[in-house]
Structure formats: C-alpha cells, structure tokens
Amino acid sequence: MCDICYKWFVQNSQLDVHVSAVHYNARPYSCMLCNNSLRQKERKTRTWSHVNDTRKYQCPYCDKTCRKWYDLILHIRAHTGEQPFKCCMCGRGFVQMCDTHKHEMFHFKPVNR
Template sequence: MLIEEDTKKKYRCNRCSKVLITLFNMRKHIESHMQIHKCETCEKEFQTRTQLSRHLLIHKLYDCPECSQKFPKTEIQYHRADEHGVPIPTCGICGYRTESRCTLLKHQRRVHMTEKTIPCPHCDMKFFENSSLNQHLIRHNPVKKYECKFCKKKFPRTETLLRHERIHTGEKKKVCNRCGEKFVQKASLNYHMMKRHPDAV
C-alpha cells in the first residue's frame, strides 16, 4: 500500500503494517511473508526467520548447576525442582508449575479468577488478553490475506494456510497409531479411523 508524507513516498505492508521507504525493500519484505522457515530438529514451521530463531532456543542444552546433566532451557528448572529440591513458582490451587512468577500470576488470573476484561466490539464476548481478542475478531471479519503459493487460495490465518499447503507438498504429519498410515490432514486421519479402526474411535 502506497502512502505519501511530506512528498516522500513510503510503502506500508498490508499484512503487518510495517513501513519501508523503497519499493524494492517492500517487495523483499513481502517475500518474507510467503516463505516458510522450518526447524531442522523438530520440523515445526514458522512464518519468519525471527520466529524460527526464537524457537531454536528450546533445542539448546544447558548445564544443570547441581549435576552434570544437560537440558533445554524450558526443562532445566523443572529438573532442578524434581531432582534437587530447588523451589519453582507453583500454583497453590492446581499445582501448575512455571519458570517465572509473572507467568504464574497470569495463569491464576486467567484460569482461577477467570478474569476477562477486554470486550469484543462486535459481540458480548470478553477476553483475558488482546491476542485472544485478535484471534476471535477474525470470525467477525475473516479477511483472507494469506495466499497459498501453489493454488492462490486465501486464508484468514497463517496456521490454516500452512496446513492447507501440505496438501500440495504431500507432507504427511498425521499418523494412525494403529497401522502407521500417514495423512496430510487430521480430517483424513479421522475418516480413516472411522472406516478402518471403528473400535478405537
């Protein structure tokens, strides 16, 4: 989207609202929305390289200060609590444990106090945080801005787009735990289970 301020041309991305001063840079930026960045360790997919870099931290191993074992950053605190008795923030109501007191407070407000103070401007629903409201708002205005690079079909959410594109790539992540047959979509796996393994449904 082209905008002009003080006779200077600027370009705003219609997907993330980022503003760039050259058309070349904007085209490169738009390409970043179309790329899929995959983690080589767990094959999880991300829309941007920054999201992938942040995700890769969970695979990095850290030394336990109390013993010689190594753990991902998200697990080391639980190991220290279970094996070495190092205190960890724990919910007194349900026993939920987390790495930080801030996350624990957020859990208690959302789950036990059912705090919902952010109203939807279109209906009577309320939400605990803006991210939940933003996901909900797609229902009221399902702008399909994420386009499949294979068939040009559009979707309102990136996760829906990535799931759809597996139809074109043939990537089969859904596996039947009875016979090992693989499927692209969960709906196909569910149909398979009803037809082949009705006793397991």
C-alpha cells in the same frame, strides 16, 4: 520430527502429544476446576488462571471477551470474514498463518496411484 510441520522433539512422547493436540485438535484431558477439555495434562501452576480470569478485551460485534489481544483479533476475523494469509499455490485465504502453512503442505504431498 513431526511429519506434518517438521517440528523437532526430544522425546517420542512429546511428538505424540504434539501431533494429536496440534494437528488433530485432540483434547483428551479435562480441568479439575471447570471440566473444560484440555490438550495437555493440567499443571498445578495453571490453576491460578481460574482465580485471576481477567478478560479485558471486548469484541465490538458481540459479548465475547478475551484474555489476550491476539485471541480477540482472531475472533473478530470470524465476524468480518478477513483472511489475510493466502496460500502461495492456490490463493486460498486463512485467518492464521499457521493454518496457511498446514494447508500448503498438502500441495506437496505425493499423489497415491
């Protein structure tokens, strides 16, 4: 079980990848086609996205385009400053609900004395 978000995994190796990639944003791998950094090892089935890279969602504030509608929503919030998710303890705002949950966990950590 992940000590940070309490998600369960079948294997310890899956937990290790989860913690480093999700909670510490580690990107130790790189794509063989474009050399972008990746969180997980590249799978052969994923390489099709380079061939079919349709980015149909255009940002109204800049030239950025996104593959997914929700990715565009998150990007637009960077322009507008919208932070619709609030911490239940301190009221701090966040762009994504998962970031709010991660932040709220810090309120419940024991204080080292």
